[in-house]
Each structure stands twice: as C-alpha cells, then as structure tokens.
Amino acid sequence: MREAFIDTTTELLAEDPRTAVVLADISASAFAPAARRHPDRVLNVGIREQLMTGVAGGLALTGLRPYVHSYAPFLIDRAYEQIKLDLGHQDVGAVLVSIGASYDAAAEGYTHQSPGDVELLDTLDGWTVHVPGHRDEVAALLRAAARHDDRVYVRLSEQENTQAYPDAGRLQVIRRGGPLIVAVGPMLDPVLAATRDLDVTVAYTNTPRPLDAEGLRLLSEGELVMVEPYLAGTSARQVAEALSDVPHRALHLGVGRTEIRRYGTWSDHARAHGLDPASLRTRITEFMW
C-alpha cells in the first residue's frame, strides 16, 4: 500500500500543480526523485510532526493541496492539536496518509502504534476516513482526494485482503445471508474466513467516515457486528445514530484498549486482540446464536 501511495502521489505532483507533499523524514528517500523534480512542492521538514501539519495548513491557506505523511502515531496522535487548529479551525483541508496502522510496527512497541487514530479524528468535524483493504484500492482514493479541498485521512496497513474492491466507498455486499457483519478495510478476509459456513451477510467498506448509514439501515435486520482494524467501538456512535429508530443489537469488534506489552508481528497482535479468524468466529457466534 505504501508503494501505491508513493507512486500515485508522485504522479499527482506531475499532473496537478496544486499538489504538495509534506514529510517528517518518514518515506523521504522514496520521494527523493519527486523532490528533485518539484523542490518547491515536496517538503521534508525533518522529524518535526507539529511543524509538518502547520506547514500543511499554511500551504492550504495559499491554495495548495497538501498530502501529509508519516507513521500513524506521529501523524495523528502527536500532532492532534495542529490537526484540530491548523487545519480544522482554519477551515482548510489536507490529505493525511499514514502507515503503521494499529500494530504493523509490532516489534517496535506501543510508541509506534496508533489504534486510536480514527477515534481521535472522530472528535473533529469534517473528516473523511479511508481504510483501504488492498493496495489496488489506494490510488483511486488518493486521486479522489485531489479533486477537492476537504479533510481526508487515508490509513494504510501491511495487512490486506486478497481481493480489491475499488468501489467500496459505501457498504458493498460480499456475501448475502442472515445477520449483517460489516468488515472495514483489511478486516474483510479474516471476517470471510471466520464466517465461511455461517448464515450471515458480509458487507465491506473502505470508507468508514462518513459511515454508510443508508446501507446499514438497508442491510441490518436487528443484529449487526462491526469489525474494525482500530479501537473497538470506534463506530458505535455512528451505528447508533444510523439505527436510532430501529430496535437492534450491535457487537463492536476491534483493537482492545489495554496495551499489549509484547512484540512479534501484526498477526500476533491481531490474535491477541481477537481479530484473527478463529477468535472472530467464536465472538460472532456467541453474539449471534
């Protein structure tokens, strides 16, 4: 996914003079060729994430379209007030593109992990959030973000599905059956594996914000399970609002809030948080039947 981001953004720099890239050392070497061609629009501020976001705000105030990139904990957690004030309060936009997701940097430890990034952005107004489940979904999301000036977050991960669904901005039914299970981004393959022989409807989206409320209302029949690759319950408010006049039961699965002081790989952490197929099957089955 990271390569798709670098390739697409490099193309956008050549195609659209409004495009700018702001970095804080992360991925700077990958953007070096683009920086040589567009030295005024590829800006590496060094390891200064507050400044990275402030610079993006300033660029946007002059009419440019900044793509801002780092690991999720540095891009979102560390620069939260700059996101709130230097972008939101100024009523300007940017495209924030993270790598690392919740625990891609499992061996690096909790300092390099950001399970709460989407929930942090949920405290702010006007953010579209994309969580692509496959590298082939990335380019279209980035190109769509170049055509307007709104605030967009694109959350890239190492974990990905075997198949891309490029038109999954709204809920897309992957398997039709009984109660609804919504899989966000790279959670689709684990959900499909967990429910292979269960009578459930599996719907997929790579755009949890805004959450497809109309799709939820159409597909849910009183029970639903949300499976998200970030903090469990992040979409609880959105689901409750979408189904506010419909009696329903909802189970929200995602990353737990307790810090797991272990290293390993992202798949180890997925298992520890109950997001591997076996754990998902157990939790979904207990909830549904």
Next chain:
Amino acid sequence: MTLTALPADPLRPLIRRLTGDEKHAPSSYSTLDVLWVLYDKILRITPATAEAPDRDRFLLSKGHGPAAYYAVLAAKGFLPADWLDDLGGWDSPLGHHPDRMLVPGVEVGTGSLGHGLGLAVGTALGLRAQGFLDTRTFVLLGDAELDEGSNHEAIAYAAAIQLPMTAIVIDNRSATHGWPGGIAARFPGWITALVDGRDHDQIEYALSRRYDRPNLVVATVESKG
C-alpha cells in the same frame, strides 16, 4: 524618534470601545505600535485586496489580547468600527481570540499559542511554490509564546532552508523563566534586529528590509505588569 502618541492615538478611542478585555489589556497594547506600522507602512494589503492571491500575509500568532489588532483593522477599513462595541458577545464576530472565518482581514484563527510560526512557514512556502516571489509573510509572536516547543521546530526549519519570511517577537518580558542570552539567540540562522517597540521609525526601518533568508525583529516594550 517618532513616539507612539501621535499616530497611535486615533486608535486608542477604538480600543476603548472594545469591552471585556481587561484581563489581557497589557498584551493588547503591547502589539499596538508594531501592528499600526505594519498596516500603515509595510503590508501590501487593503480591504479591496484582502483576497488577492499575491497579497502580503500577516499572521497574528499571539492571538490573545487582540484589541489592538481589531482596532487597527477597523482603522484601516477591514471591519466596521461599531463591531468593536461587543467584543466577545454572542452576536459579535470579534472574540477574545480572532477567527479568520469571522473577521475580514484576519489570515489565521489563533489563541492556543505556538501555531502561527508553523502556519507562516507553510504560507511562505506555498506562496513561493506558486511564484509569488514578491509577496512577504509576517508573523507576530509574544516572548512568552516562545516557550511553546512547536515554535522551535519552525525556527530551525526556516533557517535550514533559508526561507524568506519575517517573524516579530513582542518582548514585554512575560516569559515565566525569561530568555537568558536574549530572544535573538533562540533564532539561530536568522537575521535579527532589536527595536524599540514603541518607536515607529525603528519599527518601519526594520520591517521594510527584505532578506534572502528568515529575519527576526524583536520589538521591546514596557514590561508586562
């Protein structure tokens, strides 16, 4: 020396119309002369050109105590003087911290300290990327505001890339632990000038100079309190 009494006096009745700003009154007045010289002598911006892409940019990072800022904007015709009578009111566009979405002529909404310098660096870079090479970017901070670490990310980066822009620090000795060695020492790589923050000639001379790298003007005024 041109003292503040002559040109700034027309502003004082405007400032007096601003109510509810007693808490921040010293900081409001500390910026008055620099702001007046900026808008009267330096900035290439008028109400008619407030949206022009090549206008000079002024960012008030020191967003608290904006009475002097509002008074200067009113005196220069960016906003009606009768707006000054309801500072902080429910129906007023003028808050205790300025909001760019509410006040004509205000480039950035500030209040939480340590944001203007980074925004100014981005603004200067954005203007340069679009070929507006004659357009200048100014940002005004307070000496206590320099305590915020985010400023030092911007200071170091602007120096490293030799970005032409002008930062003004109003020094009324309000930083809790002071600045041993002087404020200018906190801006390595910047061209620095020290001026009397009440002397219009000194302020104008320092702010009218253009450089090929970032420059700092420390404007000293009477101590806070």
